Amino acid sequence: ARTSLPEVIYAENKSVEHLLDIFDAHVQSQTPLLMTRLTDAQLHALAPHNVFCDLVARTAVFRAPKIAPNAPKLAVVTGGTSDHKVAKEVISTAQFFGLNAVLFADLGVAGLWRLQERLPELREFPLIVAIAGMEGALFSVLAGLVCAPVIAVPTSVGYGVSQGGQAALTSALASCAPGVLTVNIDNGFGAAAAAAKILRPTAVSEKDTGAIVF
Amino acid sequence: ARTSLPEVIYAENKSVEHLLDIFDAHVQSQTPLLMTRLTDAQLHALAPHNVFCDLVARTAVFRAPKIAPNAPKLAVVTGGTSDHKVAKEVISTAQFFGLNAVLFADLGVAGLWRLQERLPELREFPLIVAIAGMEGALFSVLAGLVCAPVIAVPTSVGYGVSQGGQAALTSALASCAPGVLTVNIDNGFGAAAAAAKILRPTAVSEKDTGAIVF
Amino acid sequence: ARTSLPEVIYAENKSVEHLLDIFDAHVQSQTPLLMTRLTDAQLHALAPHNVFCDLVARTAVFRAPKIAPNAPKLAVVTGGTSDHKVAKEVISTAQFFGLNAVLFADLGVAGLWRLQERLPELREFPLIVAIAGMEGALFSVLAGLVCAPVIAVPTSVGYGVSQGGQAALTSALASCAPGVLTVNIDNGFGAAAAAAKILRPTAVSEKDTGAIVF
Amino acid sequence: ARTSLPEVIYAENKSVEHLLDIFDAHVQSQTPLLMTRLTDAQLHALAPHNVFCDLVARTAVFRAPKIAPNAPKLAVVTGGTSDHKVAKEVISTAQFFGLNAVLFADLGVAGLWRLQERLPELREFPLIVAIAGMEGALFSVLAGLVCAPVIAVPTSVGYGVSQGGQAALTSALASCAPGVLTVNIDNGFGAAAAAAKILRPTAVSEKDTGAIVF
Amino acid sequence: ARTSLPEVIYAENKSVEHLLDIFDAHVQSQTPLLMTRLTDAQLHALAPHNVFCDLVARTAVFRAPKIAPNAPKLAVVTGGTSDHKVAKEVISTAQFFGLNAVLFADLGVAGLWRLQERLPELREFPLIVAIAGMEGALFSVLAGLVCAPVIAVPTSVGYGVSQGGQAALTSALASCAPGVLTVNIDNGFGAAAAAAKILRPTAVSEKDTGAIVF
Amino acid sequence: ARTSLPEVIYAENKSVEHLLDIFDAHVQSQTPLLMTRLTDAQLHALAPHNVFCDLVARTAVFRAPKIAPNAPKLAVVTGGTSDHKVAKEVISTAQFFGLNAVLFADLGVAGLWRLQERLPELREFPLIVAIAGMEGALFSVLAGLVCAPVIAVPTSVGYGVSQGGQAALTSALASCAPGVLTVNIDNGFGAAAAAAKILRPTAVSEKDTGAIVF
Amino acid sequence: ARTSLPEVIYAENKSVEHLLDIFDAHVQSQTPLLMTRLTDAQLHALAPHNVFCDLVARTAVFRAPKIAPNAPKLAVVTGGTSDHKVAKEVISTAQFFGLNAVLFADLGVAGLWRLQERLPELREFPLIVAIAGMEGALFSVLAGLVCAPVIAVPTSVGYGVSQGGQAALTSALASCAPGVLTVNIDNGFGAAAAAAKILRPTAVSEKDTGAIVF
Amino acid sequence: ARTSLPEVIYAENKSVEHLLDIFDAHVQSQTPLLMTRLTDAQLHALAPHNVFCDLVARTAVFRAPKIAPNAPKLAVVTGGTSDHKVAKEVISTAQFFGLNAVLFADLGVAGLWRLQERLPELREFPLIVAIAGMEGALFSVLAGLVCAPVIAVPTSVGYGVSQGGQAALTSALASCAPGVLTVNIDNGFGAAAAAAKILRPTAVSEKDTGAIVF
Ligand SMILES: Nc1ncnc2c1ncn2[C@@H]1O[C@H](COP(=O)(O)O)[C@@H](O)[C@H]1O
Ligand SMILES: Nc1ncnc2c1ncn2[C@@H]1O[C@H](COP(=O)(O)O)[C@@H](O)[C@H]1O
Ligand SMILES: Nc1ncnc2c1ncn2[C@@H]1O[C@H](COP(=O)(O)O)[C@@H](O)[C@H]1O
Ligand SMILES: Nc1ncnc2c1ncn2[C@@H]1O[C@H](COP(=O)(O)O)[C@@H](O)[C@H]1O
Ligand SMILES: [Mg+2]
Ligand SMILES: [Mg+2]
Ligand SMILES: [Mg+2]
Ligand SMILES: [Mg+2]
Ligand SMILES: [Mg+2]
Ligand SMILES: [Mg+2]
Ligand SMILES: [Mg+2]
Ligand SMILES: [Mg+2]
Incomplete structure (x- = not known):
């Protein structure tokens, strides 16, 4: 993305297949990715992959940055x-x-x-x-x-x-x-x-x- | 009035004449009367009479009861x-x-x-x-x-x-x-x-x- | 609680586990507890315990006070x-x-x-x-x-x-x-x-x- | 009008001139006419004519029918x-x-x-x-x-x-x-x-x- | 009922049991009864009884009056x-x-x-x-x-x-x-x-x- | 303007001075101009100038194009x-x-x-x-x-x-x-x-x- | 239909039977038909027939016209x-x-x-x-x-x-x-x-x- | 005020007298004051005093701080x-x-x-x-x-x-x-x-x- 923030996907109306395609592209390029508002089916499909899922937040993260010691x-x-x-x-x-x-x-x-x-x-x-x-x-x-x-x-x-x-x-x-x-x-x-x-x-x-x- | 509270008039859509008629009836019977939401014209018409007007509250009171020393x-x-x-x-x-x-x-x-x-x-x-x-x-x-x-x-x-x-x-x-x-x-x-x-x-x-x- | 009323739990968005934790704490301290807006799952989980459940009201009560003979x-x-x-x-x-x-x-x-x-x-x-x-x-x-x-x-x-x-x-x-x-x-x-x-x-x-x- | 009811004019957004034109046409044809939602200016303009104005209802009537003794x-x-x-x-x-x-x-x-x-x-x-x-x-x-x-x-x-x-x-x-x-x-x-x-x-x-x- | 119309029950929030109780009382007294907004469960429970059910209208009728030849x-x-x-x-x-x-x-x-x-x-x-x-x-x-x-x-x-x-x-x-x-x-x-x-x-x-x- | 339509001014919240400035600029450049939603004050100020005002539409036009004989x-x-x-x-x-x-x-x-x-x-x-x-x-x-x-x-x-x-x-x-x-x-x-x-x-x-x- | 557009059916509240009846009538007359807002059940019932179904659009088409090479x-x-x-x-x-x-x-x-x-x-x-x-x-x-x-x-x-x-x-x-x-x-x-x-x-x-x- | 920002008065429902009282108190204490949403009457009353009024913004300022050269x-x-x-x-x-x-x-x-x-x-x-x-x-x-x-x-x-x-x-x-x-x-x-x-x-x-x- 050309904006100041790394890419975030709003998952709400995406099919599981579409979401996995987006995810795969990021795995290829090794760029960080956050997915929000994931459904149960989407979380289930992402679980076996190399992501961190939060079942309460309904988010999944790929290659999250380390938080700096002096982070705001x-x-x-x-x-x-x-x-x-x-x-x-x-x-x-x-x-x-x-x-x-x-x-x-x-x-x-x-x-x-x-x-x-x-x-x-x-x-x-x-x-x-x-x-x-x-x-x-x-x-x-x-x-x-x-x-x-x-x-x-x-x-x-x-x-x-x-x-x-x-x-x-x-x-x-x-x-x-x-x-x-x-x-x-x-x-x-x-x-x-x-x-x-x-x-x-x-x-x-x-x-x-x-x-x-x- | 047959309810537990003395009579209160909602003045908002009453003509000045109508309001004065109601007021006169109470003067006759000497029963207490509160009027609320009075317009400028209504307050002006009531002013010369034996009432207590509150220009901020836009109310007028006739024969308000004394508040008892042990009133709630x-x-x-x-x-x-x-x-x-x-x-x-x-x-x-x-x-x-x-x-x-x-x-x-x-x-x-x-x-x-x-x-x-x-x-x-x-x-x-x-x-x-x-x-x-x-x-x-x-x-x-x-x-x-x-x-x-x-x-x-x-x-x-x-x-x-x-x-x-x-x-x-x-x-x-x-x-x-x-x-x-x-x-x-x-x-x-x-x-x-x-x-x-x-x-x-x-x-x-x-x-x-x-x-x-x- | 520091207010004048005994504690009441609004159950609507609480997980069953969270609700049982709250309940256990009250059993420990033997303080009265009312739970409202219970879901079926929550009522089911509370049923075996020492509470009075009302399935129509969807409430459960622990240690309700006796109602005094001269209660209002x-x-x-x-x-x-x-x-x-x-x-x-x-x-x-x-x-x-x-x-x-x-x-x-x-x-x-x-x-x-x-x-x-x-x-x-x-x-x-x-x-x-x-x-x-x-x-x-x-x-x-x-x-x-x-x-x-x-x-x-x-x-x-x-x-x-x-x-x-x-x-x-x-x-x-x-x-x-x-x-x-x-x-x-x-x-x-x-x-x-x-x-x-x-x-x-x-x-x-x-x-x-x-x-x-x- | 071709409907079952005599003609009624909704005066709200009509100019005084337009209203008087409509009124004159009815005077010509001697057909009954009711006008509703008249403004002060409209009532004022109609007053000198052969109509019955109701200042509270804000209506004016031309050639109203007599109400039959056995009217509903x-x-x-x-x-x-x-x-x-x-x-x-x-x-x-x-x-x-x-x-x-x-x-x-x-x-x-x-x-x-x-x-x-x-x-x-x-x-x-x-x-x-x-x-x-x-x-x-x-x-x-x-x-x-x-x-x-x-x-x-x-x-x-x-x-x-x-x-x-x-x-x-x-x-x-x-x-x-x-x-x-x-x-x-x-x-x-x-x-x-x-x-x-x-x-x-x-x-x-x-x-x-x-x-x-x- | 003391009104001019025979009795009609609005079924929407009544339990099946409650509805059958009402129905039974009418069977006893042989007074006409219409029930509207029936759920599937309610229609199912009423079906075996002596009522006329309309599955599209979601109504059930007990002892409907005959419609007179000159009915309006x-x-x-x-x-x-x-x-x-x-x-x-x-x-x-x-x-x-x-x-x-x-x-x-x-x-x-x-x-x-x-x-x-x-x-x-x-x-x-x-x-x-x-x-x-x-x-x-x-x-x-x-x-x-x-x-x-x-x-x-x-x-x-x-x-x-x-x-x-x-x-x-x-x-x-x-x-x-x-x-x-x-x-x-x-x-x-x-x-x-x-x-x-x-x-x-x-x-x-x-x-x-x-x-x-x- | 760089769009396909000649310029139109929405006058509703503009001061009379501001509007006349815009108008003058168009007189200079001799480009067509339509003004809509004019207030009484704005219409009054424009009236002496070389514009066509419509008091019902509340519009004023400067240099309107001729409508072609075969216009849609x-x-x-x-x-x-x-x-x-x-x-x-x-x-x-x-x-x-x-x-x-x-x-x-x-x-x-x-x-x-x-x-x-x-x-x-x-x-x-x-x-x-x-x-x-x-x-x-x-x-x-x-x-x-x-x-x-x-x-x-x-x-x-x-x-x-x-x-x-x-x-x-x-x-x-x-x-x-x-x-x-x-x-x-x-x-x-x-x-x-x-x-x-x-x-x-x-x-x-x-x-x-x-x-x-x- | 007597309008300028071929017939389109809004399927949302039609029963499957009703929809198939409408469809059969069109098969008889060989007139084009578009159905929109089809439910899963409706799409399933239409699938075996001679129609083109779009599962994302939730539409089905019978005898769609060919799109002309110079179509707009x-x-x-x-x-x-x-x-x-x-x-x-x-x-x-x-x-x-x-x-x-x-x-x-x-x-x-x-x-x-x-x-x-x-x-x-x-x-x-x-x-x-x-x-x-x-x-x-x-x-x-x-x-x-x-x-x-x-x-x-x-x-x-x-x-x-x-x-x-x-x-x-x-x-x-x-x-x-x-x-x-x-x-x-x-x-x-x-x-x-x-x-x-x-x-x-x-x-x-x-x-x-x-x-x-x- | 005990908050991080200097005091601001929301003038909308204050009487002119009340507003001038507040203003005088600030003149006494020489503390900065901003007044917003001033009516015409309020602006008129403040004008003769030592304030800076903005008739478009409808604000008045008393003792505004100088803006630092390196201000954000x-x-x-x-x-x-x-x-x-x-x-x-x-x-x-x-x-x-x-x-x-x-x-x-x-x-x-x-x-x-x-x-x-x-x-x-x-x-x-x-x-x-x-x-x-x-x-x-x-x-x-x-x-x-x-x-x-x-x-x-x-x-x-x-x-x-x-x-x-x-x-x-x-x-x-x-x-x-x-x-x-x-x-x-x-x-x-x-x-x-x-x-x-x-x-x-x-x-x-x-x-x-x-x-x-x-
Ligand atoms: N939970 C969310 N709520 C609102 N917007 C979001 C959310 N998650 C991501 N977005 C935004 O949605 C955009 C991505 O939309 P999409 O291309 O449909 O995935 C991103 O630019 C985010 O800014
Ligand atoms: N007070 C009213 N409120 C609503 N409709 C009205 C009223 N008075 C007249 N009408 C209807 O307005 C129609 C006349 O509208 P117009 O031709 O604009 O005068 C008549 O057909 C009346 O049925
Ligand atoms: N998706 C749609 N949304 C709104 N109107 C529709 C839609 N599909 C068809 N219609 C219109 O609904 C009419 C048919 O309604 P019906 O007779 O109930 O099938 C047609 O005249 C169409 O113009
Ligand atoms: N234009 C405004 N809109 C909303 N709040 C305002 C405005 N101007 C001042 N205030 C707030 O209103 C408070 C003062 O209210 P008051 O004591 O009624 O004058 C201040 O704390 C300001 O934060
Ligand atoms: Mg969008
Ligand atoms: Mg009422
Ligand atoms: Mg809260
Ligand atoms: Mg209309
Ligand atoms: Mg009720
Ligand atoms: Mg804008
Ligand atoms: Mg319709
Ligand atoms: Mg407040």
Whole structure:
């Protein structure tokens, strides 16, 4: 690819055969490859090959770069258990792009003291990805407590008015705390890709220079 | 009226003449009357009469009951300046129903320390009405910090996805903190009426008994 | 938990393993636990253990408190058969929180005489949870006939414009009868939790004092 | 017109000149004409002419037919004051089509006894037009209490979720009481036109025969 | 039932056991019963009993009344094949209520000549139920060509913007042809019930008198 | 401009000064210019200059090309009076692009015979722009009666469910008659621009060749 | 059929038996037939017969016309893999109507150089069908780079805000590049039918003349 | 304020008196202040004071910090004229926070060559704020051409489906180009605040350390 990031395949509507063809091409060229939103059948077909599969994140990685000791750090905060699989997609993707991603799980606002206990640690990070469903109050609360920008990933967790993630999405967009940026519902990949473009890990920024010849 | 609450007029689509007729009937019978959502023209027409008008709340009261020294206490919390006029409607209505309503202004979650400073006071109240627009994170945060139930009044404050109050409304309904109950956008009257039915100030509960003969 | 209510687990997106871990921890500490929105697999896994499962409500309870003889009373009214499983979630939760919940089934407004026959009984309750799908007219009708506040639970019953519960939800929020408070569609748990916070059964309010140390 | 009903002009987007041209043509041919949704400027321009203007309904009639002594009867029920101007459009239109329209005002469900008092009278009518805004519970309640079919006219009365009439519209469509038929929000004209087609007053049905030569 | 129509059960969320209980009670009392929106399991359970099942309409009837020779006639018009199962629900229900229902299939507006060929027949009916999905142009076209009122049943046929029936529903409500009345999407039952209330077949109107004792 | 069409300015959010600057530049270069969606103030400012203003269409034209004798013909059909100003925008724009645009006004489907009378003429056109608000049934009906493709322009005419043009838009998109293509609500300009790209009047197609050097 | 296009069956809600009946009738009369949106069961039932089935497009064709050597050319452009099956429906339908359809796959705007490389070829086509999901930026970009009109087919590809195709649909309709015409989400058939009406391949236009006798 | 950014007042619902009070307090303390979304009346009242007002951006600044020579650079790209006032809000805010903001106006995708000409310059910036209404294709196109992250500000420019900015918002969120982050419609302030948190100009980051004592 001619962009600054190594190649990522969105697997959702690809047949297993098509996906294996893409994979084989990468094995030939030995270029790194991340596949996201893999179905059970796709994961099953990839498993025997030389890839690292994450069954919760539903990702598979070929030739992921090593994360440098001084790699930029990214905090990944979730509101509750149900946000876990999106958090794993963020982490898989962030690592593929060379970031040092650290998970802070279950810090939802219904029990604000849990978030408060972890605040000193969280304040050490230059960037936070916050993942929450339901009413998405976590985004505003977090952005009001830290200096770093917050990338909000609303999740399609919940029922009634929060079904599909709309309530959390509008909370992220309407946040009265400055510094909240939003991606699509459940788009863990997008949040991590933007994080990599912001934090510019060495691997990524090297490839950057000169790579675009549009 | 045969219900447990004294009569309240929703003025929004009534002509000035019609409104004055209703008012005159109450003057005759000397029964208490609250009018809400008054237009400028309606407020102007009522001003010379024996009523108490609140220009911010857009309410007018005739023969409001005295609030008893031991009247139940109601906390009315707002997120920001823009929520003020709805808060005033809550307070006018609550007082008309015999409650001792106390305002806690500008405790929005973008600056969580302001809310934190007032928490000890807030925890003394048996019931809280919370008023917020934008993303409405205040509802969840508050309900996660106090034992009392929280009546959420989303306000039509904001622009883009929060225009008209939808973002705050869905935040209230989808709240992951137990104990949040919701009324319609900007419905300060409804929140106060429900509060009166919950807290049952003496005046109101007396009228209660036997009043309904459906 | 540091809040006024004993712990409740929202099971919807938890793996069976994760759920059993949480359950084991409670067995160790002998603290009460309610689990809601259990899947078939989760109910199956919990069944052999020392819990009370309700297959209609899809709840399971560990060490539920005894309901005191003078426990506050809660009326739970449904519009039709389809609202039954949400009613059972309200009742399971209310009992777990120490309330004396009584069911009034099938009082929908299409046959208003059924509601009228039960009115004298209903008027003895300090609080009513009303559960209805379709057009949700029950909320307004009930609130116009009783003095107690009404917590409306719109249900996702119906098709066309009422599919997913939106028509019933907007009816609850827009109700022209004062005293209607609303929770999310199908949120029986939320209605019961708010009811417990309003009615403060002994068990709950004891734990209340001092329990929050935010 | 070749249809069964005399001509009605929807004035909303017509210039005053255009409207007067249409009016003059009818004066020439001496055929009856109803104009609906007239603006102030249009009403002002029509006033000096030989028409009957209703400033609340915003209608003007030229050569309205006499209503026969045995004309079919139509009940027109409103929920509240704000529904009055739509009721007047129903009545103007129904009379223009030869129906004997009778108004039952302010029978909203928040005070169900008012509706109950008028039930014996209402049950004498072969058809009812019910007009309500807010949550529109009136439609279901009425249809559950009378044998006649009910034509529901949701009104754009209210704010928040009922703004624009959507809540009342979905209540009408989702009604669990059989016999409710719906027209567009605020469409008093449409309700009366359908009523005339159902009740077939003599004048109208005469014109009926043979008139259509498509 | 105390209403003017014999009893109809909406089966959608009832268990097979519950449904059979209701059915048994009717067998005891020998009162007529219509069941709609039956699932496969429910139809299977009812099949061995003394009922008439319609697998397309998904209805079952016990002791349907004979349709009188001079029963009022109802035209049931569909736009396309996909609207057939809703048409069958209309017909089952109309017959149960004593109407003489006649089907006019596949008269969609994409081939207007098919509708035109049947117009002379259609004009003989005092009332028409029109059933259409997609964009629902059939409602306006039909109402512009006949004198009878048209009850529109939008169907959940189609994809994209017509998925779920919304496009057809708004077409029915916004129709510029006077005389269109609307029911909920796919609500064949509601259309037929309203038709029976309008046309008052002998059986139905007899039961009418005196039956309501609210 | 480097595209195949001469330059068109969308005036809606431009200041009068900015607009006059753009206009002056065109006067200098003597290149043709169309301005659409002009406000009163903008029209007033342009009036003294050498432009042709259409106050209904709200357009102004500088150096419009002559329409060739053999220019391609475009039929512009409206449903009702309220669609007139959009029709004028179509015609202004089509003429500016060199098309011979012919208006067929007031052929709405509520009176299908009017459309039928003009059908023979309409069938002579290679392309039709149809403009309708309300329920937009005109699009399907027309496309079912002619061989030419139909470009649908939904208009923001109407109230309730058709307010803003949504009902007409979904009717156009969901049309069951093949050959309907849609543009944005009220987008007369877009319909005419697409028509010019389809019909390729000489002036336009000449400019075409070689003009794009991306 | 009396329209200009040979017959096409929309199979979605037809039973296998019904479909085979329609097919047999065509075999009798030897008239061409296209079937779209076939289910697995329908495709399976048609397979043994003398038809050409496309399992990706989910279409089957009987007696497709030969495509003339000088048949009009249609470019079919897709944004990504997920748009492939809609592209196949466009191509099947276009060929059935006598067009020479050419596929340009995977030219999405995330990698604009791929589109740029194919531009010289694309500029040779008189008409382009563009197929894209997600945010649908492809429509505007393409229309800004070619002279030909662009028919946009939004696809129901994606998740969150693009789920169901709404984001791509509004992008097509709101496109700021002149010359974009839109059909319903996933409506490959409709795009190809309109293309045939615009490009008028010989076979089709012959049938045209005189065929409509409405 | 205890956050990392100097204080900003959202003026939209504040009275002139209230605003002047806030302003006076800042004059006393000599702390910097930015006011956004000022009304005409508010701007008029502030004008005589020692503030810098931007009538297009509708902002006023008191004691804005000097922008350091080596201040981080921010590119601000607009699609068209109508996006200008939001761009000015971005620039006012960014400068107040110490960023060196550079405007690239009118680079909308309908004329892609304009964007292409400025690409080399744009590629020098570490962060881009892109502002577009209508269909918002600019966000994806830009993000596909540069390495820097793109903060998308959808604007409420346009009519029909793009009215209010929804079409542009969903385009930003659904973008298939990695690296797009979104803020609320018209929220120029929010984009600039997030940019400052990402780019950390010296002034801002200094205040950062130790300032938060939650
Ligand atoms: N989970 C994901 N969500 C959204 N976009 C993705 C995802 N994974 C990959 N992509 C994007 O999709 C593009 C690849 O699409 P495709 O060519 O269809 O595989 C890449 O440029 C990625 O930027
Ligand atoms: N208030 C109204 N609402 C909806 N339709 C109306 C109304 N008044 C008249 N109409 C219909 O509009 C048509 C006349 O439209 P027009 O030719 O534009 O005046 C008539 O056929 C009436 O059926
Ligand atoms: N995939 C499709 N999407 C939308 N309309 C279609 C499709 N296939 C066929 N049609 C239309 O549907 C009509 C046939 O409908 P039917 O009579 O139900 O088979 C034909 O006139 C076609 O114009
Ligand atoms: N134009 C704007 N849009 C959204 N939020 C804003 C805007 N201007 C200021 N704010 C935020 O609003 C808060 C101040 O709100 P208030 O106390 O009501 O003046 C500040 O923290 C800002 O972060
Ligand atoms: Mg959460
Ligand atoms: Mg707020
Ligand atoms: Mg119900
Ligand atoms: Mg009402
Ligand atoms: Mg149809
Ligand atoms: Mg029209
Ligand atoms: Mg795409
Ligand atoms: Mg733009």
